[in-house]
Amino acid sequence: MTVDGANPAAEKRQLPRGKILPYGDRHGDGMVQVSFTLELPDGPEAEEAGRQVMKLMGLTDPQIVASEPLGPSFTFFVGYGKLLRPVDLDNLKVAKLPWEKLDPETINKMVRERLGRPIVVVGAATGTDAHTIGLDAILNYKGYAGDHGLEAYSAFRVVNMGSQVDNRDLVARARELRADAILVSQVVTQRNVHISNLTNLVELLEAEGLRDDVVLVCGGPRLSHALAVELGYDAGFGPGTKPSEVASYLAQEVLKRKGV
Amino acid sequence: MNMNSPGRLRLNLDPDIIAACHDSAQVIAEKVWKELEGLSTVAVERAVARLFGIDGVDPAGLPLPNVVVDSLSRSGGLEDGVAIHLAKACLETGGEPQDVAEAIAGGRLDFASIPERPRHEVEAKARELARRAVERILSRRREREELIARLGQSRQPWLYVIVATGNIYEDVIQARMAASQGADIIAVIRSTGQSLMDYVPYGPTTEGYGGTYATQENFRLMRKALDEESEKLGRYIRLVNYCSGLCMPEIATMGAFERLDVMLNDAMYGILFRDINMERTLIDQRFSRMINGLSGIIINTGEDNYLTTVDAFHHGPQVLASEFINLHFARMAGIPDEQIGLGHAFQIDPWLESSLLYEIAMALLVRQCFPNCPVKYMPPTVHKDGNIFFAHALDTMYNLVACLTGQSIHLVGMLTEAVHTPFLHDRFLSIQSAKYVREASRGLSDNLSLVPGELIEKRAQSLLLSAKQVLERVKDIGLFAAIEEGIFAGVKRDRHGGRGREGVFKKSARYFNPFEELLSGKQSRGFLTE
Structure with a gap:
């Protein structure tokens, strides 16, 4: 545990300019929340499958924080994981429509x-x-x-x-x-x-x-x-x-x- | 059916104003019907063909009810109504209406070549065919009553959710899941655009746009699945579909045959939001409601839709006025109040100060004006923009108002509204919230009362007074002119414009529709108690 604002680990993770990661409650923590359903009955197997889904999304340290059975053969998950590969802002291509959206x-x-x-x-x-x-x-x-x-x-x-x-x-x-x-x-x-x-x-x-x-x-x-x-x-x-x-x-x- | 009530939470409303609203609405509905009595539509006649048992398609895929009505239209006999021509053909060939339809589709029979018979003989045959149809519908109705008596049903408000995958087999999976999670009513959303098709598609369907085609086979598949779920869960699960668009009366018939429990059926929706011809819709809604009434189906009117197109805060009076009009159109078609589920919605801008109080005022007002109607309350949609977390918070507040004010049918809002048709877990989360609020707030309205003269009561009283004025204006100029003026939802339609107008025709002096005779007005109630 560190006191707010005095986290040496976070200091070290200061991202280079032009790079960005999702923000949970610390600069550079990369935290994202996901929710999804798998076609599996609730249980340890479904939870592990859920973690695998998050790993395949590229998330590090996936955690399932809630799993809810949706009837006998489906389970709904809420999970958290870290996305630690930064987005390069210098190479973003933003498509511009040839007209402006008006109300x-x-x-x-x-x-x-x-x-x-x-x-x-x-x-x-x-x-x-x-x-x-x-x-x-x-x-x-x-x-x-x-x-x-x-x-x-x-x-x-x-x-x-x-x-x-x-x-x-x-x-x-x-x-x-x-x-x-x-x-x-x-x-x-x-x-x-x-x-x-x-x-x-x-x-x-x-x-x-x-x-x-x-x-x-x-x-x-x-x-x-x-x-x-x-x-x-x-x-x-x-x-x-x-x-x-x-x-x-x-x-x-x-x-x-x-x-x- | 035990109607839900807001307990001790009651508004002080002037009963004379409510009575005046009813009087105006009744005059409005009667005037419309007097003007339209001499007209029928191709959709009404196709419904009669279906009621007589005609189903299936010709080799080109055209439904046989269309084949029969089109053929009669070409041979010049449609003005007499399809019933007497089918009855005559049955007497001539000794076959059933289905045999006649198949022979016509196959080119083996032609209405024009069937010799005349004494009128009384033909009418008697038509009546016999009609009585069989009525008995078929009543047996499905009794089946529902027996299932509810044996399995029981949830206490109101009944939680209503939609499924809309486009594929009936996928819909079935989602519907079963929703029922097991606590839904009491499942609505299968119809494919976008079906309302403007002048025929009903046939057979099971697996592709739709934003919904699943309403076909009789799709109705049957879903009813069967929900019956199985009802047995498993020990409570009756109701099924909903749309009785709207250019085929209202036919879909009412299909719903009656397949024991649907609720049908969306609004007297003016098609005119306002689908640009369907006024006369066509008003004639079609009447016949469809006669069938809905007979089948014990609860109709749901579409006032909630007005509030998706206009500002809910300012259009409260028009919504209430429309509810009175819809009620009287339904009563005229022989539907008892217990089957008239008038619609309204929680759509006021949530950031408006005291918006919650205005929602409570409107919801209580509707509940109190129509105490015997199973009022259907719709969740917020307009002010959801993809922020699913705020949307979920908004829905929870809506759930509280629905429970507090004693709504009967509680359409469960979705956090992903405006993003996509609900995912399996969206429905789960929404039902979970609605169930939580329903159980947590049991008895709340018996523990609260309103402070007289404060905002909620004052708002309700002023809405009621304005609704009375709207109704008086509509009464004075007539409903057709009122719609031409854009009184409802700000949409103007021309009496002689719109889609499906070519399907309206003048009845000849020989016109006969045995269902009109069996089901219209008071007779239907007498008939049911026989």
Whole structure:
């Protein structure tokens, strides 16, 4: 036992600059807490398996502090261990999105003040795609994971065309509504049909001379921003995207294009 | 069923205001039904087909109830209702409705080519088929009553947890585990997007998005597992699924056949949150509730959902108003109060000063306004953001309010809300906390009383008064216009817009639905006591 602030061992473990370890109650102690369940009945064997799990995580001195049987064949563990391999801060790569995440009030306010009308968004699941799950999660009021859809914003006027929409109908609707943005959802992935659908839409918009008038966005479980840009879209959103992320992007991009 | 009560902890509420709320809500519901009486929907007709025993899919995978209704729609007979055409086909072929459906799917029979028969003969056959369906449902209902009498059940509040793996076989493992840990009610969350499908998928399913498809086979598999667990644990475990979306009446039928115990069934949810056409939803909810009522199923309304989209502190009156409306729609469909589980939630910003007092006020108010209803109380979700430790603390406070205010159905909050669907141990930790609070606080409400004129009572009185005003406004302009105005949850919908509108049709003068006759209004109660 040492008195607080006078721990010679801790002094010795002073980490070099640019290196970092998890902090429990001492600089450099590397303490982490974990919890997990194993498919084993509670008992010494399960506990040892639990310690092994923590060792495989790279933790030193794993300790199980609680094990609770979850019925006859599962056990829940709470454990502590030390992670003593430091993270090198100089080599961190932080991915930056090409837009900033804003909260709904800010989005509504900036669109009201700078554009003076709602941004018109037309959304559809195109081609043979009957899945509207992603599209509805982004557009419908209810939204996804407690994050409301674009319908909930005063900043957007949403027209959700639903599923199995022909690209030509989508383009016609966008023209009729003078849409500021088009949102395309693609889920079906057999034989890369989503790719050809997506490129076909870009070609149609270009042929109609509309491509530059709209912010074109696609989303779906097999899509990413990089792929979307490669296909000729302005942005792409992958799995787990929240409506507020799409809202943030659309508001910033549309206002930027309108120069307001 | 012994309804839970808040003991001596009672608000001083003006009974005249409560009565006025009931009066307005009743007028609102009656007015809606008068406007819609002449209409039916494809979902109601498909439910009649299912009630007549039609099940299975055609070679292309389309459910036979859809095949039958689509075929009738093409041949121009849908306006008469599916019942008389099926009855006529049965008389003509000597087969059962299932044989008729298979013959239609196989192209061996066509509704249009079946010769006319005397009306009374056809109606009598339809009534006979309907009585068989009613008897099938009542036998499942009696089975539940016998199981509860023999095995017993937990004292309220009943702890309610969800499973949502997407795979029914995995759900079964999780549900068994949750029951053994102390859950009284298991809800299988439905796959995202199923509410907008205009058919019910068929057979056991192992893939879903954020939940598991509601199919009759999935219902059966889960019911069987929970029956086994009930026997093992010596208490009856209830099963929940969703009676909502474009197939409300069909799912009510499946739930009745497979002895589900609770179904989420809200009169307005589909309109507000799924943009389903108003007329479609209001017609569908009525027929689905007639079936729910007959099957002894407790319905749960979805007011808790309003509070996930709007601020819970300011929208209390709208929630209470919606509960009155949902109650009267349910009563009109013949459901007794003991089966009407109105929903509300603990969703006020936890950092608002005295937020706990406001939660107690709302929870007690709902409990006292609907003393015979098995009220369902939902945990906080909005103010959980991934900090699982704070979320667990918040849930514990919620658990205390649920127990203190005598809620009946206590949906157990998850510390990992907003992160992922619950892990096995999330459910364990949440049930452990809820069980601890339930047992530790037994008798608390009998030892406390409220100080008159203080914050809790004043808040409840003002919420009730505002709810009365909301209801009067809705009564004046009608429910359709009220929804168009965005009175509920701030969502505006157009009466003639929304999904599923094409599935609404005008009944012909020859329309006949034997279940309407058997189950509507007071008749159903008489029927049940026969």
